[in-house]
Amino acid sequence: MDRANHYESAFEAYLRDRRIGYVAVDESRRTSIDDDPIKSLDFIVYSPEGPRFLIDIKGRKFPGGTPEKPRKVWQNWVSQDDITCLERWETSFGSGYRGMIVFLYQLSEAVELADDTADLWVWKGSRYLVRAVLAGDYRQHMRVRSPRWRTVGLPTAIFSELVQPFRSFTHPEAERMKDEG
Amino acid sequence: MRDERKTNYCWPKIFHNRLLVFLSSFIPHPSSFPTHIISPTDQVGGRHPLKRTILMTAAALGLFLSGCGGGGEKGKNRDKDMPVPPEAKKG
Numbered sequence: 169m170d171r172a173n174h175y176e177s178a179f180e181a182y183l184r185d186r187r188i189g190y191v192a193v194d195e196s197r198r199t200s201i202d203d204d205p206i207k208s209l210d211f212i213v214y215s216p217e218g219p220r221f222l223i224d225i226k227g228r229k230f231p232g233g234t235p236e237k238p239r240k241v242w243q244n245w246v247s248q249d250d251i252t253c254l255e256r257w258e259t260s261f262g263s264g265y266r267g268m269i270v271f272l273y274q275l276s277e278a279v280e281l282a283d284d285t286a287d288l289w290v291w292k293g294s295r296y297l298v299r300a301v302l303a304g305d306y307r308q309h310m311r312v313r314s315p316r317w318r319t320v321g322l323p324t325a326i327f328s329e330l331v332q333p334f335r336s337f338t339h340p341e342a343e344r345m346k347d348e349g
Numbered sequence: 350m351r352d353e354r355k356t357n358y359c360w361p362k363i364f365h366n367r368l369l370v371f372l373s374s375f376i377p378h379p380s381s382f383p384t385h386i387i388s389p390t391d392q393v394g395g396r397h398p399l400k401r402t403i404l405m406t407a408a409a410l411g412l413f414l415s416g417c418g419g420g421g422e423k424g425k426n427r428d429k430d431m432p433v434p435p436e437a438k439k440g
Contacts, residue, residue, distance in 0.1 A: 242435035
């Protein structure tokens with residue numbers, strides 16, 4: 169991770185606040201698998217109730233665009249390399265680990281969300297919405313967004329089906345009981 | 350990792366502008382307008398040049414005005430819809 173990146177720092181603060189075990193990967197160190205350089209992960213998160221997650225953080229603003237022309241779209245694009253590298257890390261770590269893309273949406277002041285919105289995180293005066301998609305699911309449904317930039321993305325409807333608050337993955341049992349109760 | 354990538358591309362707008370350039374190539378220069386009245390049937394394969402000019406200008410103007418709305422479906426209800434988190438609602 170890069171602590172100069174406010175999205176990644178905000179996520180680390182979120183993990184600490186929720187008392188979720190993690191390892192922050194130092195991005196300045198070279199990482200490789202079988203002597204082959206590979207893009208590093210941001211975090212390894214230890215879920216108390218499920219698998220462990222190999223996490224790549226993606227920071228996005230909501231709404232996007234300019235203040236004059238805001239675009240109220242929950243951007244979900246990533247680079248093709250992000251997915252490929254997460255897949256390689258998954259294979260390398262073994263079956264107990266799942267690759268995951270965590271989207272941190274930094275909300276503008278004009279955005280109003282319900283107070284009980286899951287994983288709405290306030291840190292250093294900014295509000296973030298913490299959402300996650302498993303890399304395997306993303307890979308299965310992704311479509312090329314820009315061949316030139318080598319980016320991929322999910323159609324909005326599919327993204328809505330796959331994306332969840334981050335705590336739904338780390339505390340699935342608690343979320344299930346909350347839904348039932 | 351830095352993920353904010355500012356792009357100012359607006360493909361509908363670019364396509365729209367290129368279409369206008371393409372259409373403008375069909376508009377004859379005023380110097381080529383006929384100075385005498387001729388029947389449309391005298392023209393080989395089509396309309397009187399002036400009539401064609403008017404039609405093409407009207408089409409280009411229509412396209413331009415439709416582009417001024419900006420974004421088509423994306424712009425629909427832009428300010429009316431309150432944002433909700435991206436995930437599908439449960440139950």
